[in-house]
Amino acid sequence: MDIIHSVPELRERLRREPDNVFVPTMGNLHEGHIALMHLAKPRAACTVVSIFVNRLQFGPRDDFDRYPRTLQSDCEKLRAAGVDVVFVPDEKAIYPEPQTFIVEPSDLQNILEGAHRPGHFRGVATVVLKLFNLVMPHSAIFGKKDYQQYLVLRDMVHQFALPIEIIPADTVPAGRNGARRRGSTGYCRKSVPNWRQAPMTISAWNCTACRYWRTTAGNPTTWRCAAAPTCGRRSTARKSSWCSPPPVWAGRG
Amino acid sequence: MDIIHSVPELRERLRREPDNVFVPTMGNLHEGHIALMHLAKPRAACTVVSIFVNRLQFGPRDDFDRYPRTLQSDCEKLRAAGVDVVFVPDEKAIYPEPQTFIVEPSDLQNILEGAHRPGHFRGVATVVLKLFNLVMPHSAIFGKKDYQQYLVLRDMVHQFALPIEIIPADTVPAGRNGARRRGSTGYCRKSVPNWRQAPMTISAWNCTACRYWRTTAGNPTTWRCAAAPTCGRRSTARKSSWCSPPPVWAGRG
Helix, strand or coil, rough: EEEEECCHHHHHHHHCCCCEEEEEECCCHHHHHHHHHHHHHCCCCCCEECCCHHHHCCCCCCCCCCCCCHHHHHHHHHHCCCCCCEEEECHHHHHHCCCCEEEEEEEHHHHHHHHCCCCCHHHHHHHHHHHHHHHHEEEEEEEEHHHHHHHHHHHHHHHCCCCEEEECCCCCCCCCHCCCCCCCCCCCCCCCCHHHHHEEEEEEEEECCEEEEEEECCCCCECCCCCCCHHHCCEEEEECCCCCCCCCECCCC | CCCEEHHHHHHHHHHCCEEEEEECCCCCCCCCHHHHHHHHHHCEEEEEEECCCHHHHHHCCCCCCCCCHHHHHHHHHHHHHCEEEEEEHHHHHCCCCCCCCCCCCHHHHHHHHHHCCCHHHHHHHHHHHHHHHHHHEEEEEHHHHHHHHHHHHHHHHHHHHCCCCEEEEHHHHHHHHCCCCCCCCCCCCCCCCCCCCCCCCCCCECCCEEEEEEEEEECCCEEEEHHHHHCCCCCCCCCCCEEEECCCCCCCC
């Protein structure tokens, strides 16, 4: 397993191995992450994992400095899982200068977890786009445990016409009641409510003019068109002809 | 010369020819554009040109519908110039749904031409990122005649770590006094002042903490740090230790 820290070294390594599948992480790996690696392995000749704690997705209430860095044990787990390349850039490698170009995601970034963490998904989308451009995988794997993140990145790839297949993984990271794993070295984002535990259903509606999203709490028959400011259509809608039947995804992780 | 309209056909064509150089255009080609093709030709086995009038970069005061579409004569000129692939997508191919993910460029988007056309460079950057992801060239050529656009796209490639070399072309499109070519079928963006003809000098300063830009009108010794809101440094600066000597580019196209 190659542990690579610099961008030129990564590009050189992957130039020899363009058939690769990618799993971006922030480290502090547990068995949920490792399940993603097992899902990745058979999909390409080369499995690439990144470990990068991305300052851009941390808000002022999140504690970037306290996020656990456990590189040695992470690498042991990745080696045991048969990962081929681990990319561990420092901040200067990813942000050699302040990031002034930003990916501005759809309105999906502003609800649920995003409503409590302004700019979070902007930071996620921006760093993942950069990592995609460095690794250039044909596939990338994201856990459905972070469902909203998966949706944002899936849509980004589609909207920016990236030639990458986004594979959602059903695997739920370990921990009681599906909650994030916490331990003596673990990191608990106290400021963020665990929306998966809320009595809430997320319905994803496909509109013929736009795609929009609405949380409903026990009242699935009324909703608001979240994308209306963008698409210019009415801001409040009831089910009508311009909405196709909704594929509903029920929350609770 | 292959004239391609659909995304799958383009991907299939370029899968056979990954060594390509790219020149994106909005069509209505004149000798200035053709000079870009001649610059491109020796750089790769395959020269790819796109013709796409990008609604996203037109503001409410710009007349998208009146922008001239001259596909037949454009293709004749491109064929004569030895171009290999012309990609002519319709709007549905580039925007199969409303574009809800946007590239938000640096503050450079807000000065000069950008100050008169809010959102213009956002639209340019977003469509060029998509076209890059479709064509996947190793190099792309942009005329320095549209100097601010060239800078925005050069910086986007750098900031998003795209594996693409941006090549600036000195060629000035034909027309008296360096102005845009206009004719009976031509398009003149009347609402946009031709800033290249203004008595103005653009100075590009490299700051060790950020890059910032300032227009000066006869007074090059004072300026404001345009990136200060981003980098958190003082909003007004005089030349100091955290500014390296500026590479000055004098305007007037």
